[in-house]
Structure formats: C-alpha cells, structure tokens
Amino acid sequence: MAGISLKKVVKRFGVYEIIHGADLEVADGEFVVFVGPSGCGKSTLLRMIAGLETISDGTVSIGGRIVNDIEPADRGVAMVFQSYALYPHMTVEQNLSFGLRMTGHDKADVARRVKRSADTLRISELLKRKPRQLSGGQRQRVAIGRAIMREPQLFLFDEPLSNLDAELRVQMRVELARLHKELGVTMIYVTHDQTEAMTLADRIVVLNAGNIEQIGAPLDLYDDPANRFVAGFVGSPKMNFMAGRIVETNNGAAIVELVNHRGARLRKPAVDAPAVGSDVVIGVRPEHFFNAGEGDCDITIKADVAEHLGSVSYVYANAGREELIIEREASRQRANGDHLTVALRADRSLLFDKTGARVR
Template sequence: MAGLTLKNVIKRFGALQVIHGADLEIKDGEFVVFVGPSGCGKSTLLRMIAGLEDISGGEIAIDGTVVNDADPADRHIAMVFQSYALYPHMTVRKNLSFGLTMNGNPKADTERRVAHAADILQINELMDRRPGQLSGGQRQRVAIGRAIVREPQVFLFDEPLSNLDAELRVQMRVEISKLHKQLGTTMIYVTHDQTEAMTLADKIVVLRSGRIEQVGAPLDLYDDPANQFVAGFVGSPKMNFLKAKIEAATSDGVTVALAADPGVRLKMPISSRPDIGSSVILGIRPEHFVDAGAGDADLTVDVDVAEHLGHTSYAYAAVSGEPLIIEQPESRHAADQQQLTVGLPAKRCFLFDAEGRRLR
C-alpha cells in the first residue's frame, strides 16, 4: 500500500493546457474520487498517475518515490477500465493469470493470487467461462480481479460502472466499497456520478476545466461548498440557484430580496459586506425547503411536473421563469398541485456573488 502526491502537475496537448497545476495529497489506504463534468480533466489526471500519459510539468510521487519517468509497469498500480478490456478468447482463469504469467511470476504464486481474487469477488463458478458468456456485472468483477492479482500499491478506476444498468451499478458500488474495506489499499476512482462519489469516497476531488476546485470529505463538500460550482455539482438533485439582490446590510448580516419575487426577503449573516443593490445568487438544496410558515420567508412556485417515488416526491417548478426542484415527503405532496408554497430557512441557504464566489 502507498500514498500518492501531486505537486503542481500540468498537462498540455500542444498549445492547449488541460491540467493547470494540480496539487493533491492522497493518504495510504484512502478511497479518493475524482468528479467533474465531461472534459474537466479527471480521466487525463488518472492516466498521468498511471503513466499512460506523460506529464508536462510538476511531480507525481507514489509512496514517496517520484514516478514522472517511470514506466506504467514499474509504478505498482493497477487500473480498471470502463470497457473491461478482457481477452475474449481466454477463460476467466486465464484472463486473471495472463499478466502474471507473461511477467514470469512463479506458477504456484500465480495460482494463489488467482484463487484469492476469485474468493474475494465470488467468481469461482465463472473461472472456466469466456467473457462472452458473462453478464456486464460479471465482466466487471473479472476486470477488477485482474487488478487484484497484481497486488498493487494503488488501484485506479476509470468510470468502471458507466456501462452497467442502474441496478447493477448499485450492486457493484457496494462490492467496490466492500473490496476497499477488505484490502485497505489506496484507491482512486473517476466518475461523473455524484451518488457514486458521495457513497464511495473518503475524499472527493472536484475538478472543473483542469483545475481542482475543492477537496474534502463528501459531507464537508455537501455542507460547506467553496463556491457555486461545487455547490451545484455535489448533491443530487443539484442545488437550486435563484437570482437576488442585496437590499440592506447591517453589522450582523445582509437582507437579500429575490429577483423573481422581490417580496421574498431573507436576512443572512455574512462576514463580507457586498454593496447595496449588488447582484447575488441564493442557493438552496431541494431537500432543505420546509413547510410554508416554518421558514424565514415563504415562496410560492408554479409546479410543472411532479415525480412520486414512494417515500418522497420531487416538484419541478418555476418562479417567474426561474426553475427549481423541491423535495417533499410523499405524504405532503398532492399529485395535482399547480402551485406550491414552501418555506425558505435562512440557515440552510447559501449566498454567492455574481462570479460564483461563496459569501455564506
């Protein structure tokens, strides 16, 4: 097992710079998830750690050893790909053992490692089948098993569940979490799925346009996002954002009025003092609305669509053309509502300036 450090890591493709000075420390045994929208650089960063992409600047160290110029095979890492990358003409057993055999690993040790991986992943009954005879979930187990037999210091996962259906994704997510607890090995996992990130990670790294926006434990990012981008990206459904203006400022906070309904005002404690009349963004998560009269202000919205999921409902609504999502317990949500009045609790709201910087 090993920790990993990135120091001012840069990646350029010709004149185009796609990673801008990434600094990150991953402790031995941590499960770290890279998240961000498509094209943000998360897979590129993973491939540089693996040695599949050269770095243009900075330093990558695994277990204290700089590996900038080390071949992928010498980095003591194993990578699991989205596409499984199994040999179709080989049995599961041969897929698991092939890399070790080609590297001249002793036969007895190879058999021990293969048996150990098969036991961990519960695929003993699949050992004589070929990939074409396996389901998607079974193929992904084999791909993970091929990484396990290498006994790496670091596991890398590049969107390994994106080809699976929803039910299998949940199942494999649990299996990967159990695997991490069992092995205790450092794992780095790339996904665009916030649910995977929130449930799997010890630490989440949020990327945007090749830059690290924030690093922290899942609930820390959820409760204390550094800026509007992180607030909107972490959490599902995502945070609602409503345009507002600073109406008044006192020594203990500011009063904001919603642009969509200027009669809705909230007093919020913030340390900075934005100018009176300046534009801001009020953020509130769908699950943080309360009953009308139970918050610090009431907001009436027009309901476009309601989704009823049994234990909860989502109202997809708008106020003066600004969209928002409201989550309510199923028992409080009528199926035919055209309008809905909810409460805004100031203590659960966030405030951002026009550039997305966090004010509160």
C-alpha cells in the same frame, strides 16, 4: 500500499493547458474520487498518475518516490478501465492469470493469486467460463480481479461502472466499497456520477476546466461547498439557485431580496457582503424547503410535475425564469399547475456573489 502526492502538476497538449497546477495529497489506504463534468481533466489526471500520459510540469510521487519518468508497469499501479478488455477466447481463469504467466511468474504463485482474486470477488464458480457467458457485472468483476492479481500499491478506476445498468451499478458500488475495506489499498476513482462519489469516497476531488475546485469528505462538500460550481455539482437532485439582490447590509448581515418572488427577503449573516445593489444568488437544496410559515420567508411557486419515489416526491416547479426542485413528503405531493407555498430558512441556504464565490 502507498500514498500519492501531486505537486503543481500541469498537462499541456501543444499550446493548450489541460491541467493547471494540480496539488493533491492522498493518504495511504484512502479511497479518493475525482468528479467533474465531461472534459474537466479528471481522466487525464488519473492517466498521468498511471503513467499513461506524460507530465508537462510538476511532480507525481507514489509511496514517496517521484514517478514522472518511471514506466507504468514499474509504478506498482493497477488500472481498471470503462471497457472490460477481456480476451474473448480465454476462460476467466486464463484472463486473470495471463499477465503474470507472460512475465514468467511461478505457477504456484499465480494459482494462489487467482484463488485470492476469485474468492475476494466471489467469482470462483466462473473460472471456467468465457467472457461471452458472463453478465456485465461479472465481466467487470473479472476485470477488477485481473487488477488484484498484480497485488498493486495503488488501484486506479476510470469510470468502471458506466457500462452497467442502474441495478448493477448499485451492486458494484457495494462490491467496490467492500473490496476497499478488505484490501486496505489506496484507490483513486474517476466518475461523473455524484451518487458514486458520495457513497464510495473517503474524500472527493471536484474538478472543473482543469482546476481543482475543492477537496473534502462527501458530506463536507455537500453541506459546505466553496463556490457555486461545487454547490451545483455535488448532490442529486442538484441545488436550486435563486436570483437575489442585496438591498441592505447591517450588523454583519445582508438583506437579500429574491427578485423572482415578489419581494421576498432573506436575512443572511455575511461578514464580507457585497455592496447594496449587488446581484447575488441564493442556493437551496431540494430538502431544505419547509412548510409555509416555518422559515424566515415564504415563496409561492407553480408546481408543474411531481416525481414520486415512494417515501418522498420531487416537485418540479417554476417561478418566472427560475426552475426549482422541491423535496416533499409523498403525502404532500403537488403537481399539474397547482400553486404551492414553501418557506426558506437562512441557516439552510447559501449565498454566492455574481462570480460564483461563496459569501460567508
């Protein structure tokens, strides 16, 4: 096992800088997930750790050893890709053992590792099958088993579940969490799926346009995002953003008028509030709307569509140019143009300035 340290890591392709001085410390045995939109640099950062991309500047250390100039095969790293990359003419057992056999490993040691990988991933009964005889989830377990065969210090996963259907993704998330618990090996996992990140990670690294926006435990990022980007990216359904304007500041608080909601006002504690007249944004999670009269101010919206999920419904509504998602108990479902009044609470909302920075 090994911890990982990234210090001011930069990646350039020609004159274009893709990663802008990333700093990150991953503890030995930790499960860290990189999340962010497409093109944010999360897979590039992972590939630099693996050695599949050169590092333009800065250092990457694995287990206390700087690995900038060390070949991928010598870094003690195993990587699992989005594609399974199994040899179609080989059995599962042959796919698992191929890499070690090609490097001249002892047959008894190879057999021991095959048994360990198969037992860990519960694919022992599949060893004589070929990839075409396996389901997508079984193929992914074989790909992970091949990585386990190397007994690496570090596992790297690059969107390994994106080819699976929804039910298999849930199943494989459970398998990966169990695998991490059993092996206790450091794992870094790349995904754009917030649900995967929230359920798997010890810590999440949120990336945007080559920058690390925030690092923290899943619920810390959910409850206390550093800026509007993190607030909007972490969580599903996403956070609602409502246009506001500072109309008064006093005693360490800002009075925010919700400009699309007929003058509704919310008093937010804010030591460094923007000046009166400044445009701001109020952020509210779908589950943080309350029944009318049970908060600090009420707003009325027009409910267009209700998505019913059994115990709860998500009401998709609009107010002027704002589209809102509101979580309600299933018994309170509303839709089809009905008007619905809900309450906001200051302690369940967040305040952002016009640049997206959090106002506290």
